[in-house]
Structure formats: structure tokens, C-alpha cells
Amino acid sequence: MGEGQKASLTKGSESFFDQKPKNMKEMAETEVRMENIVLGLLAHVDRGKTSLSEALLYESGRISEKGRVDHGDSVLDKDSLERKKGITIYAKSVYFTKENKRFFLLDTPGHQEFSSEMERCLAVMDYGILLIDGNDGIQKRELHLFERAREKGIPLFLVVNKMDLFQGDREALLREIQEAFSCEGIINFSPYTFSDLARFLQEEDFTRTVASKENAALEQKEAPEKKEAIGQKAVPSEDCQDFLENLALLSEEGTAEYLENGRLPLSFLQENIQERKLFPLFFTSALKQEGITELFSWIFALCQMPAYSEELRGILYKISKSPEGRRIGRAKLLGGSLSLRQEWRPSEKALELHLEGVEEEAVESVEPGMLFTMPISENAGLGYFPVDEHSEKEKEGYFPTLLSLEGEEILSYRKDLEELQKEFPEWGISISLAEKQVTAQLSGNLQKELLTDLFAKRLGKKLHFSKPKLRYGESPRREAYGRGAVLEPGHRISLLLRLIPKEVEFFGEQQEVGKGERNCENSRNPEKKSIFSIEKRGELPEEWISR
Known part of the structure; x- marks a missing residue:
């Protein structure tokens, strides 16, 4: 199967699960070296993250029909509780390809009670998409996510979604967003696809290793004009000129380049995004597929794979359990390559390697920049590998809640509780053998509901919560x-x-x-x-x- 083609779940009469695992290294070197890029989705609840992910997968050809949250058939929100609540609870990824780039779309929870899950995902993002509701504008949560991305050095694309419901002035909304984020580098890219402006953004010697069909068609269409205008520079329209001038004003070098040559190197835009001086903004309606073509074309043109070392290095950012009860680690490779049966941490080998997708895909090796899953032992924990240099510490809370099972001793399930400790360190699950009790430091009802759901699915038991207990009490001397x-x-x-x-x-x-x-x-x-x-x-x- 070619990298640019849509994944097929069958191969002749052979079922998907019987197919031989793919060697990603061989596939990457057969035609062209693939760039692996992790693109994270960041948003508050009900901003349309799942709808946007479906729209991007549809635009890429990865799926032939879009699912919907309210229909319960979206690609990423597969858990029963997620579909019941209509929100993302677990971080998960799916990949799609375009020419020589493979994007790993990483969906993160938007609800504040699951912020820890989102925070762990920031460590593996190369770029982020911050979603904004066009009708609600910028609120506290958007400001917080923008700031967290800044602290982590994550370049951002801003997507103002649900514009089919917006009745106001887009220019006024753009100014409002620029003021809210205190950033003049937020520029509206919506009116153009990359191919519309390719002539004014590419270096003279700029060539793609894999020819873009879109650009090729554009060149063929404009060939007669070029023959008639040999020796003349292409002149952008008035609107395009304003757009290019706004880009050039990002730096003195850009201004000088544009004034001299009437064009900007594509690398100029890429560097300014990396340095978080440029934030491309798009107005979209993901549900109606409006504005997605423009967004998709610019994501492909502007995103670049980071440089990685030759030494094996990676990060395990999430641990979960499979339906069969196996511990599954979700990781990103940050250097070297990892093959089946290769040791990825002391005394532990990668017995299976999978890529999350529309359907899970078994592979024989993974390359730097890729998100992947693998079964892991009980000794493996969150953090960097092969040596964990930044292991997570459990957070200390104020009000521990006592956990119990009706008519049964909860410590009988100590092993399962220890698994939950590793999967969700932010819950502060504490097991005290001396006091014969188990407590958790949960921040809200949604986390309680998720923990109850996990107990019911894994153990078939109903979990009970006591009232929170005061860990420390102090009284004033006077009123x-x-x-x-x-x-x-x-x-x-x-x-x-x-x-x-x-x-x-x-x-x-x-x-x-x-x-x-x-x-x-x-x-x-x-x-x-x-x-x-x-x-x-x-x-x-x-x-x-x-x-």
C-alpha cells in the first residue's frame, strides 16, 4: 500500500488482521523519506474538536464518510462513556498522509477535569490546533491553553469554528482575537489555499520530492500566461498583496525580501511559526466541511518534522488497558528507530508495535516522530525511555475521598488499583494497608463517573465514594x-x-x-x-x- 493512499482494511480475500505487519522503515525509504509530524487538538468542551478531526480525515481521504459525535460513529471517540457524554475523555491519535508527510492527529480532552491527560499530551506535540467557538469568542480556557502552548514552545494554528452559526463581522472578530491574545502575528489565512499563493512563497530552487497534483494542475493551467510573460514577475491581486505584506511585516528581513523580490521564501513562514511569531488563523465550519480545504493545504505546507538524534529515545505519555486486560503504552519515538523484539528499556522488549488509526495497524518498526502503541510490563511507568529521567510525581490534594465496594473488601483488588495509579497518576489514588483503606483525590463528578465506569468494565463491581475527609483542620483565634x-x-x-x-x-x-x-x-x-x-x-x- 502506498503511503499517499487511503488505508484499506482488506487485501483481496485476506482480512486486515491476517496481513503481514508493515516495515515502516522500508516503506519510508522505498520512494521518499516520510516526515512524521504530531498535530494536537486543543480546545475547551463543545468547540468541535471531534468534528474537526473527522473533517481533516475526510479531506485527507483517510475516511470516505464523516462520523458525528451526536450519532456516536466518530473515529476517535470510541469509548461508551465518551459517546454517552458527547465529550473526549481519553487522549487518542489517528494518522493520515499527504505526499511525503505523515500527520498524527492527537485528540485531547477539553474538559477541565481531564486537564492532566491533556498536559501529558503536550510533551509529544510538534504543532497544535487551538479551536475557538466563533460565537463564544475567547474565554478563560482558551487563554489558558494558549499560554500552556507558549510555555511548552508549541507552534499553533488557530481555528475559529462553527462559523456557519456566526452572524457578526469576521474582521471585528479577528481583531478581538488578536487583542485577547495580545498578538499581532495572528493573520487570517482563510481566503487562500497554499496553491493560490505558491508562486509568491516558494524559493526559486524550491522543489517537492513528491509532485503535488494540485500544484501541477495549477502550473499546467497557467502555462500559457507564463509563456506570454517570460521575464516578467507574477503580480498578486490587491487582496493577496495585503496578505503578503502582513506576512512580510513579521520581521525586518521579511520586509526587505518582499520589497526586493515581491515574494517570500516558504521557509520564512515556517520559521516564524516555529518561533511563535506567526499564528495562521482559519474560519471554518467543520460540520459542513467549510474552510477545511484551506486549513489542510496550509498545514501540509507549513508543518515540518523536527530534527531527531540517532540514539534510541522516546517518551511513554499514556498507559491504558486493552479489552483483554493487557497494559498498553502509548509513546512517541524521539530518536533512533525501534523494531519488533528490540529492547526499548532495560530488560523489556517491544513484542508488538501498532499505529493507532481508523483501525489499529501492526508494524515491524517505528521511526522518529511517530506515535505508536505497544504492550508493556507492570514495571513500566510514564516518562522517558530507555532511562526515565522525568518520572511523574503524584499530585497532593486536599480532600481524599474514601473508595469502597458494597459487601466486599476493596483491597482484594489491590493489583487493579495499582494499575489505575499508573494509568491516572493525577487521581492521587492511595492504598493504605495499615489503615485498610483506599482513597482518591478526584477533582469532580466526571472523574468519579469515569472511575466508576472503569471498575464496572474491568471488575464488574460497583464503586462507592464516601464524603471527602478533611486532612487538616485549623481554627482562627478570633472571628x-x-x-x-x-x-x-x-x-x-x-x-x-x-x-x-x-x-x-x-x-x-x-x-x-x-x-x-x-x-x-x-x-x-x-x-x-x-x-x-x-x-x-x-x-x-x-x-x-x-x-
């Missing part, structure tokens, strides 16, 4: 007040807090905490009197507990 408010579009939270000294009963006497502390040294059993004792955890009032 105090506090006031706070959070205001943002669609949300308003206000709080008036009153703090008063807590009265505690010590051996039949009621004393204020302050007095109790002072008298603690003279008591027969000071440990029993101390309000700071972790053993005397108080339960949070029901009204304190919220998403």
Missing part, C-alpha cells in the same frame, strides 16, 4: 470574614466566608480553640485535645461539596 467572586461569561460564583473560633469539648469542658491550645500542655492527654490531630478528621458539610 474573621472574607469575600470573593469569580465572574466570566456563563459563570458567576460568589462567596461570603465567616470564620469563627471552634469550640471543642476537652474532658467535659467546652473551650475555645485558642484556650485549648494554650492549656494543651497541662492536660493528661494532649494528643486527644489537639484540633490539629489528623486522626480526628471532620467531614465536609454537604453544601461544601460541588463539581
Whole structure:
């Protein structure tokens, strides 16, 4: 199967699962070296990430029919809970190819409760697409994602989606986005495909190793004009000229180049994107496939594969379980190459290698820049390999929630709980054999629902949650007040807090905490009197507990 062709699930009468694994290294070297590029999707909930992924896969020819979230037939949201909720919970990838480039489209959760899953994915992204709802504009979540991408050095394409529902002025919306992100390098690329402006962006000696059919057709169509205008420079239209001038103004060098030659090197745009000085913006309606052709053409033209070392190196960014109960690691290769039965970490070999796609594909080797999956042992954890230099630390929370099973001892499933610890370190699952209890530090109801769903699927057991327990309590010496408010579009939270000294009963006497502390040294059993004792955890009032 050629790299530029759509993947086929059958080969004659031979089923997909019976096909011989593909040697990606041989395939890459047969015609042209493939560039592997990871393109991540970043967005808040309900911005159209899944619709955009379907649109890009359809545009690339990877799928012949688009799925929809509300129909439950999209390529990436396969989990039953994801389809029920209509949101992305698990990060997952699918690849598509165009000529000499293979893009790994990495979908990440948009809901804030699953931010840790998204954060791990930032480590493997080469480029990102930040989705914005044209009707909602820029909100706090978009600003946070933009900032996180900046901190990680991830170049971004901005996609303003759901424009079929937008009734306002696009130019005004563009200015609003530029002001919100405080960035003049946000430029509207929507009116053009790359082929529309190829004459004004390519170097004189610029050639593709694989000829673009789109560009070839354009050249053939314009051949008579070129013959008549030998020796003359192509002149862009007035709109194109404004667009090129805006690009040239990104730097003094660009301005000088454009004034002298009337064109810009493609490498000029690529470098400015890498340096996060340029943020191409596109207005789209992914559901209706509007604006996707333009977006797709520029992604192909502007994205480049990073340089990688010859030494074997990679990162394991996610661990999950297969339906058969095997531990599956999702990884990116950052250097060298990895083949079947090759040792990828001390004392552990890659017994299987797969690429996530429309259907999972077995391969014999993976090359730098590729996202892939492989079965891993119980000893393998998140982080870099072959030597884990940046292992993740579990996050400390404030309100541990006690986990239990109805009519059964939860510690009987200690091994399964340890698996969940490694898969979701952000949940802060703690197993205490001394206290014979298991706690988790969950941040909201969605995480609780996901954990309940995992227990039901893997163990056939119903999980119960206690009320959160106070890990530490402290009372003021005198009465105090506090006031706070959070205001943002669609949300308003206000709080008036009153703090008063807590009265505690010590051996039949009621004393204020302050007095109790002072008298603690003279008591027969000071440990029993101390309000700071972790053993005397108080339960949070029901009204304190919220998403």
C-alpha cells in the first residue's frame, strides 16, 4: 500500500488482521523519506474538536464518510462513556498522509477535569490546533491553553469554528482575537489555499520530492500566461498583496525580501511559526466541511518534522488497558528507530508495535516522530525511555475521598488499583494497608463517573465514594470574614466566608480553640485535645461539596 493512499482494511480475500505487519522503515525509504509530524487538538468542551478531526480525515481521504459525535460513529471517540457524554475523555491519535508527510492527529480532552491527560499530551506535540467557538469568542480556557502552548514552545494554528452559526463581522472578530491574545502575528489565512499563493512563497530552487497534483494542475493551467510573460514577475491581486505584506511585516528581513523580490521564501513562514511569531488563523465550519480545504493545504505546507538524534529515545505519555486486560503504552519515538523484539528499556522488549488509526495497524518498526502503541510490563511507568529521567510525581490534594465496594473488601483488588495509579497518576489514588483503606483525590463528578465506569468494565463491581475527609483542620483565634467572586461569561460564583473560633469539648469542658491550645500542655492527654490531630478528621458539610 502506498503511503499517499487511503488505508484499506482488506487485501483481496485476506482480512486486515491476517496481513503481514508493515516495515515502516522500508516503506519510508522505498520512494521518499516520510516526515512524521504530531498535530494536537486543543480546545475547551463543545468547540468541535471531534468534528474537526473527522473533517481533516475526510479531506485527507483517510475516511470516505464523516462520523458525528451526536450519532456516536466518530473515529476517535470510541469509548461508551465518551459517546454517552458527547465529550473526549481519553487522549487518542489517528494518522493520515499527504505526499511525503505523515500527520498524527492527537485528540485531547477539553474538559477541565481531564486537564492532566491533556498536559501529558503536550510533551509529544510538534504543532497544535487551538479551536475557538466563533460565537463564544475567547474565554478563560482558551487563554489558558494558549499560554500552556507558549510555555511548552508549541507552534499553533488557530481555528475559529462553527462559523456557519456566526452572524457578526469576521474582521471585528479577528481583531478581538488578536487583542485577547495580545498578538499581532495572528493573520487570517482563510481566503487562500497554499496553491493560490505558491508562486509568491516558494524559493526559486524550491522543489517537492513528491509532485503535488494540485500544484501541477495549477502550473499546467497557467502555462500559457507564463509563456506570454517570460521575464516578467507574477503580480498578486490587491487582496493577496495585503496578505503578503502582513506576512512580510513579521520581521525586518521579511520586509526587505518582499520589497526586493515581491515574494517570500516558504521557509520564512515556517520559521516564524516555529518561533511563535506567526499564528495562521482559519474560519471554518467543520460540520459542513467549510474552510477545511484551506486549513489542510496550509498545514501540509507549513508543518515540518523536527530534527531527531540517532540514539534510541522516546517518551511513554499514556498507559491504558486493552479489552483483554493487557497494559498498553502509548509513546512517541524521539530518536533512533525501534523494531519488533528490540529492547526499548532495560530488560523489556517491544513484542508488538501498532499505529493507532481508523483501525489499529501492526508494524515491524517505528521511526522518529511517530506515535505508536505497544504492550508493556507492570514495571513500566510514564516518562522517558530507555532511562526515565522525568518520572511523574503524584499530585497532593486536599480532600481524599474514601473508595469502597458494597459487601466486599476493596483491597482484594489491590493489583487493579495499582494499575489505575499508573494509568491516572493525577487521581492521587492511595492504598493504605495499615489503615485498610483506599482513597482518591478526584477533582469532580466526571472523574468519579469515569472511575466508576472503569471498575464496572474491568471488575464488574460497583464503586462507592464516601464524603471527602478533611486532612487538616485549623481554627482562627478570633472571628474573621472574607469575600470573593469569580465572574466570566456563563459563570458567576460568589462567596461570603465567616470564620469563627471552634469550640471543642476537652474532658467535659467546652473551650475555645485558642484556650485549648494554650492549656494543651497541662492536660493528661494532649494528643486527644489537639484540633490539629489528623486522626480526628471532620467531614465536609454537604453544601461544601460541588463539581
